Amino acid sequence: MTLPVLLMLVHDGSSVTAVEERDPALPQVGVLDLGVTRGDGVFESIGVVGGRPQALEAHLARLVRSAELLDLPRPDVDVWRSAILRGIEIAGSEALESELLVKLVLTRGLEGGSAPTGWVHVFDSGDYSGDRAGIAVVTLDRGYRSDVAVTSPWLLQGAKTLSYAVNKAALREAARRGADDVxxxxxDGIVLEGPNSTVxxxxxxxxVTTPPSLGVLEGTTQAAFFADAEARGAAxxxxxxxxxxxxxxxxxxxxSSGRQIAPVVxxxxxxxxxxxxxxxxxxxxLLAR
Known part of the structure; x- marks a missing residue:
């Protein structure tokens, strides 16, 4: 088994000085890293089908935007792109035969330090056949008005951050209600997004989908869905x-990037x-794109 693959992006200050393949079974991130202790960081998840990273440039652009919203050092997209492609290459035949996910993580680094922490993790995405057949969903109040991205930008709506405690709590609440997702x-009654999906x-x-101007994450798979719909002459x-x-x-x-689309039944x-x-x-x- 080649998977999982882990590539650490070694930083000196804000610059990446090396990309090193590491053993994902061994500790690689310090216990004082602010990504661990505060969820202070950003991430992206990229689907890989047939060895092709889907919407690669859109994911890299979103990583940069999220980093900017958190005042993190701007990711060097050329370095990250190269690391992603290298990780998929290391995965070898498994990247061609299975659906994979590539997770990009960038944290603020060790508390009191000056260098961020970054890595690329390539792994099997798992079986999404159940979700792709249909999911039960509940609506939950996020607790913010739909204009929160404008009135309170410090709440970081629209950034893909590591702070997922609320999202996980919402999914547990959905499970308590006998549902799969949220x-x-x-x-003020406006549909926003899922914990890790676009509606x-x-x-x-x-x-129809909610515009990013209302503080939702710009959806890469949703954009591909819309492009496909427009190509078929749909509005x-x-x-x-x-x-x-x-x-x-x-x-x-x-x-979403992993399961692509899941119909709400x-x-x-x-x-x-x-x-x-x-x-x-x-x-x-979508899988063939």
Whole structure:
């Protein structure tokens, strides 16, 4: 077994001086690293299908944006890109035969230090067949208004940070309610996003998703979904929409880098019909991109 693969990006100050393959079974990050003690860092997860990293440039751009929002040193995208491709190359035949994930992590580094910590981790993504067949979802109040990204930018809405305690708590709450996943809703009733996904709804024949200006993460798989829909002549739109609209949607999906798209078959305990044939065909095209 080649997987998992771990490449540490060794920093001197804000600059990467080396990319070293390390044993992922051995300790590599210090206990005083602020990514561990404070969740002070950012990350990206990139799907790999047929040896191809999906939406690589979009993920790198999002890593840079997240780092900027946290005032972290700007990642050198050329170095990170090279490390990603090297990790996939080391994975060898497994990258061609299985769906993989590449996780990029950049933390503020050791408390009191001056250099960030960074690594690239390549691993088997696991079996998403169950989620791709359909998931039950509950809506949960995120506790912020939909304009929070403008009124309170220090809350870091729209950054992909390591601070996932709230997201994990929301998923546990979903499990307590007998559901698989969550759609966060703003305190003023606007659909936002999932803990690790983008919401797409088919409303009156138009594919709709929440705009990043409302503090949601810009979705890479959602962007590919929209590009596919437009190529088929369908209409797409970025706009705010309400929970009531979501409940009357012809179909709803949660989009993410690993599972690609997961059709929502139940929302707050109410069955949704969806379009299994359309989902299956779209999934094939997304996996082939």
């Amino acid at each position: 759609v966060f809703v703003s305190s 797409i709804a088919l409303l009156d024949g138009v594919y 797409v739109e970025y706009r705010a929409f309400t929970v009531e609209e979501l409940r009357r949607a012809s179909a709803v999906w949660l989009a 139940s929302l707050d305990g109410v069955e949704l019909s969806g379009d299994p044939a359309s989902t299956s065909e779209t999934l094939k095209r």
